[in-house]
Amino acid sequence: MIPFASGLGLILLGGLAAYGLDRRPVLADRVFQWIAVAGCLLALAPALSLLFGGGGGIGGPVDPIPAGPDALFGIDLLSAWFLPIVLGVGATIVAYGVPYLGPERGHRRVGLAHLVLAVLLVALSGVVTARTIVAFLASWEVMAVAAWLLVIFEHEKRDTWDAGMVYLVLTHACTLALIGMFAVWQGGHADWRFAQLARSASIGPVATGLVLTLGLVGFGIKAGAFPFHFWLPGAHAAAPSHVSALLSGIMLKVGIYGLCRMLALLGPPPAWWGWIVLLMGLASSVLGVLWALAQHDLKRLLAYHSVENIGIILMGLGLGALGTAYHQPTIALIGVAGALLHTLNHALFKSLLFLGAGVVVRETGHREIDRLGGLGRRIPRTALAFLVGSIAIVGLPPLNGFVSEWLIFRGLLGAGLASGGLRVAVVAAAGLALTGALALACFSKLFGVVFLGTPRDPSAGHRAPAESAFIAPQSVLAACCIVIGVAPGWIAPPVARIAGLILPQPEGGAALGALGSALPLSALAAVLLLLIGLGWSARQWTLARRPQRSSATWGCAYTRATGRMQYTASSYASPLLAAFGPLSGIQQVRTRASFHTRAIEPILDLLARPLWSRVVAAAVRLRPLQAGAMRWYLLYAILCLLGLLLYLQFAGLP
């Protein structure tokens, strides 16, 4: 326990130092960077030793704070899986955030932002280690508000403030759903520990259904799953890039953690819940990536990909629930394992991509994809890291995204071989394939347009700091993507163990067997890399003996091509979006002399905002009630009192 608590203490201390030393920026940055990163790594130690040490379970905390049965916080295996996501990825984000916010010193409160970031990391760690309802909800709320403060860092911009407000409303809707869930679940019991929730698992089918539904809504909002995702693109795009990485890479995962914790405490859910989660996952993944393709803003595009990946994770979880309900232990385990692994993988590559996007923003000063281009020459190392992240997120071999998507594919295809109603789930494999192909289209567009070719807008000037300040965090994340992709064997045992604990299966041994066959992927990756290496050497050897010439790109005999004549991202995506028609969320804006397209957020702009204005219009009618005269308020108080008395009279005292 000592390392975990003191590690979190160090993170907070670093944040306080950054705040306190605001007058001496160089010292503040150094102190914050070193102390907070050291704190992250220190707090990570017990989780890692639990994950790879064998042993451990879910429920009994290994490291309780305070010690004893009344612990508020503690690490069990499920927490240990999510702590590296929070603190490991968090460490890279802290290291990146310091140089990233450097240019803001002087006109913004950078020290305060670092302090809030430290608080956010501690709160996130609190959420995944909480052992009681109160500790959980308190950490949850601190997390939500701290994240909001970071989202509105550039609060003078109207879009940023607007996005922050949408996020704030949604996060409280989420907390409300969770309070409702705990209220139904706990049923007025005096014991608020999670252990008690596990004991009251047999609360009847109706209450269980209500808990599962409220949990799915609450955690679904936090995870950014369709149809609750609409707060996400705005907030993630508006925040500073390292905060976007933290929100997308880490905070969304807390929603997945919540679902896993709920399942582990509540026991196997009924089949209908599994179908809903699977369908939600399918809708999130396909629509998320389709809407990503429509975006003109670099960071909004990446944010929509989080919706897609959360969808893939939910497909795995839904498959796990279905496999359990239909008594197919192997399929259930593969589904949950795929979901858990994809959670980690997405944290790694999505943070990597957002950090890369941050370098692009610092380099050019804007996020419009159609005005970027040719950055591969100016920031080559960032381009390489971004390429690794792109290949990983598209789910291509030999990187980590392929491993987890392969697991989920295997589970879905395996479902087709099962007997009974589960067989229909096999169709979702085609949906996952569609998602993968759309992601390929989207990231070929993004990487190709931003980093390749020539600059489309040469006026965008060079900004400080230099690229080299951002390389180390990106390299660490890229290396993790590669290692998990090439050698998934070492991470398979803990994943299999935790998957078997979230949804216990009668044949627990099958899990390790099924995941043990993740090893052929290592062989495949090795052969692929070897072949590419050999092919490259053969090519080099041949070309050394051939004449080489340099000549302008072939332009169909037109020799005065400029950067602006290159194919734009909008044109690139246009045939695909046209094929999907109005579903693609693209609006065309035409005037007599101009034409442009605008990517709308379909749920927010077509559903939530109109609904909200209806609510406001209805609320205006209630305005006479708030006349401002004291006698009316006294009357309300008396009426309320009378109502309560009548309630007591007729409902009876407890």
Add this chain to the structure above:
Amino acid sequence: MTFTPVLGLLAVLLLAPALPGIANRVKSALTGRRGAPMLQLYADLWKSWRKGVVYSPTTTILFRLGPVVLVCTALLAAGLLPLDGTTSPIRFTGDLVAFAGLLALGRFMLVLAALDTGSSFEGMGASREVTFAVFAEPALFLCFTVFVVATGDLRLQGMLGQPLAHAWLATAPSLLLGAASLFIVSLAETNRVPIDDPLTHLELTMVHEVMVLDHSGPDLALILYASALKMALFGSLVVRVFVAGAMVSAPMALGLLLSGLVVYAMAVGVVESVMARLRMNHVPQLLVAASATAGFGLILLLR
């Protein structure tokens, strides 16, 4: 351990460049022309391989890496197929996902190589390539799903190998629907009529060809070879479905596959002779129809 799997792999790798030649020859014959020699592509490959290269100053290492990755992924994907009807040289549960993943990696790197040139034409081709792939990929997976469910095996070796012979006795309608869908998908994946015309000479109407306009010399040779190999791979998928019905020894099955590939190439040539390519915005409709075809086959299996 027999050597037919490796023999099959070598045979397909060597004979792949003949397939486009056969298709073109059939097309010439049916349209009353003499046409190029059947083995023209071998000559083209040899010629390009010996030539020098021209690089645009816009390009980076990705432009040079693209063709290499394209060929390597196609080679490795070939190793996943049970060409002799019994054994794949590389096989594991769920290898069909790796098959699709490897080809997608090749496509991704080729598309990036195209965008690396900064040319509008190549951007246009890349855009079309990924657009068609979006609709071909679910269709391919639905076809795979049909064969997985029909055979109960999650390995290409099983779903296209001997278990399929028994499946033909029990679930022939589904397999026929799956095979028909797979044939359409194969035309899309190998850029043939009615999705793309490999012989077109107008940049604005090209798909695959316009993506590789800037490649020259050995780079171009690699791309040409990879295209032919991809045709052989998808041809093998289609042919394996049909010849699996014949329960014969491994060498016989390999012979059947190779002669089946010739028939496949001729069928591609016939399709190219009797119909024009579709309008670009109608291609997704064809591929969705292919998905629906495979989907019906799947429903027959799941009922």
